[in-house]
Amino acid sequence: MRVPLTLSIFLCAGSALASEIREFDIKTIERLGNELTRVSQTRDKGATTPVRKRAKQTAIAALQGKLFNLRYEASQGKFFNIHYEYVVLDDPAGSGFLVYALGEGARPSDTVVHGHFRVTVSADGSKAERVDTLAHSVFVDTKESPSAGNWNKVGFAMNQPLGTRPVETLVYASNHMKIPIAVVTSPNRQGWWIENGKIRKYDR
Amino acid sequence: MAQFQLSEDEYVRGSLAFVLKPRTGILLAIALIFFVLSEFFNGRSLIESIGVTLGSAVLLAVLVYLFARRRLRKIFREQASLTELINVTIDDQRLNYSWARGTYLLPWANVRSGRETRNFFILWESSAFGRMLPKRALSEEETAIVRKNIASKRRV
Numbered sequence: 001m002r003v004p005l006t007l008s009i010f011l012c013a014g015s016a017l018a019s020e021i022r023e024f025d026i027k028t029i030e031r032l033g034n035e036l037t038r039v040s041q042t043r044d045k046g047a048t049t050p051v052r053k054r055a056k057q058t059a060i061a062a063l064q065g066k067l068f069n070l071r072y073e074a075s076q077g078k079f080f081n082i083h084y085e086y087v088v089l090d091d092p093a094g095s096g097f098l099v100y101a102l103g104e105g106a107r108p109s110d111t112v113v114h115g116h117f118r119v120t121v122s123a124d125g126s127k128a129e130r131v132d133t134l135a136h137s138v139f140v141d142t143k144e145s146p147s148a149g150n151w152n153k154v155g156f157a158m159n160q161p162l163g164t165r166p167v168e169t170l171v172y173a174s175n176h177m178k179i180p181i182a183v184v185t186s187p188n189r190q191g192w193w194i195e196n197g198k199i200r201k202y203d204r
Numbered sequence: 205m206a207q208f209q210l211s212e213d214e215y216v217r218g219s220l221a222f223v224l225k226p227r228t229g230i231l232l233a234i235a236l237i238f239f240v241l242s243e244f245f246n247g248r249s250l251i252e253s254i255g256v257t258l259g260s261a262v263l264l265a266v267l268v269y270l271f272a273r274r275r276l277r278k279i280f281r282e283q284a285s286l287t288e289l290i291n292v293t294i295d296d297q298r299l300n301y302s303w304a305r306g307t308y309l310l311p312w313a314n315v316r317s318g319r320e321t322r323n324f325f326i327l328w329e330s331s332a333f334g335r336m337l338p339k340r341a342l343s344e345e346e347t348a349i350v351r352k353n354i355a356s357k358r359r360v
Contacts, residue, residue, distance in 0.1 A: 069297075136310070136329055137308060137309060137311070138309040139309075153305065159329070
């Protein structure tokens with residue numbers, strides 16, 4: 001009796017971890033990440049129709065007070081004038097939309113690697129069905145950084161405390177930085193390698 | 205604002221502090237008790253059982269410590285970014301690490317747990333990922349803010 005009970009507790013814990021954020025399969029994550037890269041560079045950022053514009057406004061309202069409040073650090077001589085841009089994509093699992101709040105650095109070359117949000121919005125654009133915080137913290141990568149010693153930056157390594165697969169915004173970040181990202185998803189301690197818009201597993 | 209640059213010794217000490225959690229110590233103690241009992245029920249006297257188990261455990265611990273320290277020193281020398289100068293801004297809302305390559309912001313609300321050792325504050329963002337903050341770099345006010353915020357978190 002004890003073994004099945006313990007097993008069921010572990011299974012429940014596993015499903016609780018898995019459902020912390022909405023997750024997609026790897027192919028869909030790759031596609032969403034690459035679409036984010038493409039659509040975020042357009043003028044309307046995916047808000048091309050009245051319904052999609054409404055979806056964007058719904059997401060903005062849903063994220064009120066939830067976004068990371070980044071700030072200017074005058075004392076460090078650095079400018080963190082970071083704001084969020086909203087990008088609207090089709091929801092791959094339904095007829096609604098995914099609206100991303102993508103953090104952006106002060107300079108176009110800065111990349112907010114993590115610290116983004118995702119809102120699942122209904123097909124008519126009026127209802128925010130789910131808000132997913134895609135990170136617990138924010139990291140802004142500065143491209144014009146000096147090399148340390150004789151070393152140059154060729155990749156980015158990080159930990160993702162949410163979910164069991166990399167979030168699609170990491171594909172976007174890797175594309176933006178033009179370097180690979182190695183990420184470990186904490187809940188299942190799985191390593192992933194993101195490069196050129198593709199994700200693959202690696203074993204430690 | 206605090207500013208620090210990790211030395212090799214500090215990196216080794218901080219990394220070991222990550223691993224040596226009270227929970228790990230308790231689990232090892234339980235394992236040792238089982239070893240002692242196993243030896244005892246296999247015909248050794250109680251004193252012999254304790255002696256053999258503790259002797260083996262100490263020998264193993266020393267070997268692991270020396271091997272881990274050697275590995276950590278190698279990592280520190282190979283990874284130049286570990287020696288970068290880091291600025292940390294601490295207030296009641298968040299910690300903000302910044303260095304030449306970027307900026308990292310962590311709200312206290314998302315610090316999962318924290319621990320204070322003799323030389324460091326260890327802050328865990330998840331069960332597998334944490335950051336060390338050398339106490340020597342912090343002012344009294346910053347130390348008080350960190351203590352207050354980790355006191356409300358689960359201890360590791």
